[in-house]
Amino acid sequence: MLKIVFGDIENSIYHPPTYFDNQYEDEWITDPLSVAMIKEIDKSEVISAHLIESPVLGPISTKEISGGVKTLMLMAFDESGKIFNGSLCGDNCAKWIVEIAKRKDLTVNLHHVLDFSSAGEFDALMVNTGTMVHGYMEYLHEALRIKER
Amino acid sequence: MKGKYHIIVQNNRLRYEFDIKRNITVIKGDSATGKTTLYEMISLAARRGDSSGIDLQCEKKCRTLEEPDWKLILPTLRDYIIFLDEESRFVKTTDFAGMVKESDNYFVIITREDLPGLPYSAEEIYGIHTSGKYHDMKRVFNEFYHIYGCGEIAEKFRPDQIIVEDSNSGYDFFCNVCSEYGIVCKSAGGKSKIIDQLKESGAENALVIADGASIGPEMNELAQYMRAHPDVKCYLPESFEWIILKSGLIDGNEIQDILAHPQDFAESQDYFSWERFFTDVLIQYTKDTYLQYHKRRLNTVYLHERAKKEILRVCNKISFKKDE
Numbered sequence: 001m002l003k004i005v006f007g008d009i010e011n012s013i014y015h016p017p018t019y020f021d022n023q024y025e026d027e028w029i030t031d032p033l034s035v036a037m038i039k040e041i042d043k044s045e046v047i048s049a050h051l052i053e054s055p056v057l058g059p060i061s062t063k064e065i066s067g068g069v070k071t072l073m074l075m076a077f078d079e080s081g082k083i084f085n086g087s088l089c090g091d092n093c094a095k096w097i098v099e100i101a102k103r104k105d106l107t108v109n110l111h112h113v114l115d116f117s118s119a120g121e122f123d124a125l126m127v128n129t130g131t132m133v134h135g136y137m138e139y140l141h142e143a144l145r146i147k148e149r
Numbered sequence: 150m151k152g153k154y155h156i157i158v159q160n161n162r163l164r165y166e167f168d169i170k171r172n173i174t175v176i177k178g179d180s181a182t183g184k185t186t187l188y189e190m191i192s193l194a195a196r197r198g199d200s201s202g203i204d205l206q207c208e209k210k211c212r213t214l215e216e217p218d219w220k221l222i223l224p225t226l227r228d229y230i231i232f233l234d235e236e237s238r239f240v241k242t243t244d245f246a247g248m249v250k251e252s253d254n255y256f257v258i259i260t261r262e263d264l265p266g267l268p269y270s271a272e273e274i275y276g277i278h279t280s281g282k283y284h285d286m287k288r289v290f291n292e293f294y295h296i297y298g299c300g301e302i303a304e305k306f307r308p309d310q311i312i313v314e315d316s317n318s319g320y321d322f323f324c325n326v327c328s329e330y331g332i333v334c335k336s337a338g339g340k341s342k343i344i345d346q347l348k349e350s351g352a353e354n355a356l357v358i359a360d361g362a363s364i365g366p367e368m369n370e371l372a373q374y375m376r377a378h379p380d381v382k383c384y385l386p387e388s389f390e391w392i393i394l395k396s397g398l399i400d401g402n403e404i405q406d407i408l409a410h411p412q413d414f415a416e417s418q419d420y421f422s423w424e425r426f427f428t429d430v431l432i433q434y435t436k437d438t439y440l441q442y443h444k445r446r447l448n449t450v451y452l453h454e455r456a457k458k459e460i461l462r463v464c465n466k467i468s469f470k471k472d473e
Contacts, residue, residue, distance in 0.1 A: 015236040017185075042181040056183075056279070056289045057162055067235070068180020087261050088235060090180035112262045113370050140377055144344055144370060149263065 002101035004108050004139075005127035007148025009083065012109045013074070016084045020070035021063050026050070028077045029062055033103075037073070037096050042066050068093045075108065076100045083109045091115040098122040113143045150209075150228055150253050150417045153410070157206040158190050159288060165190070165277070167293040169230055172417035173249065173269040174257045175365060176293070178276030183291050184259045187277065188213060188234045209255075220244065229254045240264060250421045263370070265341060268363035268422035271297045271385050297368050302384050307468035308332060308356035312347060314340045314364070319389030321447035323358060326457065330469040340367050344374050347381060354380045356467065361385030362424035384467060387411075388424040390431040390442070393451070396459040399434050 013019045026049035028034055035046045042065055044054040054060050068089045075084050075097065086097060086108040098119045100106055107127070116122065117136045124133050128146045133139045153170035165187050176184055194205035195212040205211060211230045214222060219239055223231075231254050239245050240258055246266035249256055258264070275293035282289060311327055313320040316336040327334035337346040343357055344367075357371070364371075364385055375381050386392050394404055407414050407430060415426040428444055435442045439450055450456060461469070 014238055018236060041179075057186075066181035067185055090178060090182070090261070092179040092181075113373060114261075115369075115373055117373075117376070137377060140373055144348075144374065 001105050002098065002108065002122060002124040003106070003127050004086075004110060004124050004143075005083070006110050006143070006146045007128070009109055011081065012083045012085060014085050016071040016074050016088055017067040019082070019084075020074055023078070023080075024062065024070075024073065025077070028073050031077070033076055033100075034069075034073055037069050038065060041069050041072075041090075041092055041096070072096050072100065075106055076103070083107050085109050085111065086114055087111040089114065091118065094119040111149050113140070116140075150255055151413060151415055153412045154207055154209050154230060154255070156211065156230070157204070158187060158194065159204050160190065160202060162288060163190070163291065164288040165291045167275070169255055169257060170412040171270060171273050171415075171423065172252070172255055172421070173267055173365075174255070174273045174275065175264070175269055176257065176259045176275050176277065177261045178296060182277045183279075184277060185234065187291070188232055188259055191232050220248075223248050223252070227253045230257060231255070232257045233259065235260045235262075241266065251418060253418050255417065261369075263366040263368075265366045267366065268424065269365035270387075270423065271361045271364050271368050274365055274368060297372060302356075302382055302466040305466050305468050306356060306382055307354075307471065308382070309354040310335070310350065311356045311358060312337050312343060312350070314343060314357070314359035317389075317444055318442070318447040318451075319358070322389065322451060322457075322460070325447075325452050326461065326469060330471075332469065340364055343367060344370060347374065347378075355382075357381065357383040359383065359385055360388040360422075360424045362387040362391075362427070363422040384464065386464070388427050390424075390427040390444075392460055392463045393442070394427060394431055394434075395463045398451075398456055398459050399431070399440060401434065404430070404434060 029046060029049045038044050038046055044052050047053055050062060052060050052065055071084055071088045072093055087110055094114055094116045095118060097108060116139055121135060124139060126133055126142045128148055129142060131142050133142050153168055155168050158165045190203050191211055192213040193201040194203040209228060209230050213232045216237060216239060233240055240260060241264060243266055249267060274296045276296050277291050278294055280290050280292050310333040311323055312335050313323050314337055316338060320336045324334040335346060335350060337343045340359055394408060411423055415423055420426040431442045441448055
């Protein structure tokens, strides 16, 4: 289940890429979900837990993957109970947030209205108002009512 | 600081090339387009110079700014182009906005968040895209693209309702024109209330007219709203004062020169946004003439037939007549 909360909240990590660099586990990188996200978003191949092949940068370390994918991996695998700032994710990450929320209960903190229009069908609880939304149009309507950013 | 600056940042694999011409530029867009890499290259080049192996070419000095000591460092900087990354949470604070307002520097801010304290232009919100290999066939060439276009309506449009961002002279003008052609005209009472006004009036076939020079912080939400409501369009000239200057009503080659390259005239320390700059230019060039301009209330001279026609000629994508 996906829960979306706008604005400053406790227990939120504002810059997930920094947190990721210091907390990630090797097995996260080679998980099929990460491999797929890195392939689609970063256009890169996971060679091993310590090596990624980027078409632009050549062989790079895990710490050089995009901030968006790092944030998604934290959402998928971190078990500390922290809530991660989804505003570090580009619109091309939205469908993966929805995908992760199909696999686990996921709360995402947003500081802008992330564009979920390409994320397919989804349901989400808008925590600020307690409203359930079904799909992008309802999400947008509700997000624009919420003033917290 | 004023002027337009061409920046090239490159190493053995990547080349970024772009122009910066206003006090505030925002970079956003999809993940994995190279925003953080650009920031890190500039940071390294600024700290290590030639020994970084990064070639940074710009007429002005470029550097980055970070927590925790930005408040101490920023007041000491003059004539820099300063890059900020999305980990810099302070870019949303009123303290930062206050310092930018009085700053003799340009700022390039990497963030997807809307920054309501900073009046940046819709035109200066960029994404980065790869446009292939540089001519040496080794480096990947990255350049900026406008995320929200240039604020012009794509094709001629006859609205049933016009929502004007503010309640000053621009509103007076469009209200007058709309009443003549049976179009409803409302003021949003500020750029942050445009969407509320659209929702409240259940606006169908509506046109939003707002100052492109400072509407940047509202653009993400406005663009998504318009995509969800295709019968709502927006026209984003720099400002109403820019429309008047552009109309040619006020004589003078100097004005046309200013409009051709405002970046060479608008000093960042004096003008937080170009909207205020164009207002000052209009006030200055009409002072003590029959066209004397007042921001708060429209001089009725601008509603005389000839003046109105000249001003509307600039907004030529808006059809006011029903069968036009």
